Amino acid sequence: MKKSSFILTIFPFVLILLCKACIAQTYRIVKKTNSIPGDINKDDIKKLTEPLRALAAFYSAMGGTMCNDDECELTTALGLGKQGSDAHKILIKNIFLKIK
Numbered sequence: 001m002k003k004s005s006f007i008l009t010i011f012p013f014v015l016i017l018l019c020k021a022c023i024a025q026t027y028r029i030v031k032k033t034n035s036i037p038g039d040i041n042k043d044d045i046k047k048l049t050e051p052l053r054a055l056a057a058f059y060s061a062m063g064g065t066m067c068n069d070d071e072c073e074l075t076t077a078l079g080l081g082k083q084g085s086d087a088h089k090i091l092i093k094n095i096f097l098k099i100k
Contacts, residue, residue, distance in 0.1 A: 004096055016019045029056055029074070030065065053078055057088055078083030 012055035029045055030038040048056065057078055059065075070083045080088040 027052065040065065042077050047079050048078075050091075051095050054091050058096070059089050061088065061092060064080045 006031045017058060026086050027048060029048070031041045032038050045053075045056070056074065057080060059070055060074040060078070061084070065072055067073075067083060070085045075081070075083050075085075075088055077092075078088075082088075
């Protein structure tokens with residue numbers, strides 16, 4: 001199994017986090033389908049907080065999701081434009097620099 005296939009397989013299960021009210025919330029940003037990696041779940045992407053958007057942006061930067069040149073569906077669904085755009089890099093950088 002290729003590394004990117006493995007990451008794409010486990011990623012939907014990674015975004016299980018505690019919200020402010022200490023209630024677990026699951027976001028499935030890549031819906032399971034018969035094809036790999038699956039379909040982008042735009043409804044759940046709209047619900048992501050900024051830190052979760054940054055995590056998804058980092059994931060899309062590392063493995064991409066259904067890319068055609070520098071146009072990747074996950075990056076676009078996150079509202080970040082093209083793969084590796086300034087908005088894409090800034091979101092990742094700003095959030096991960098805050099985590100210490």
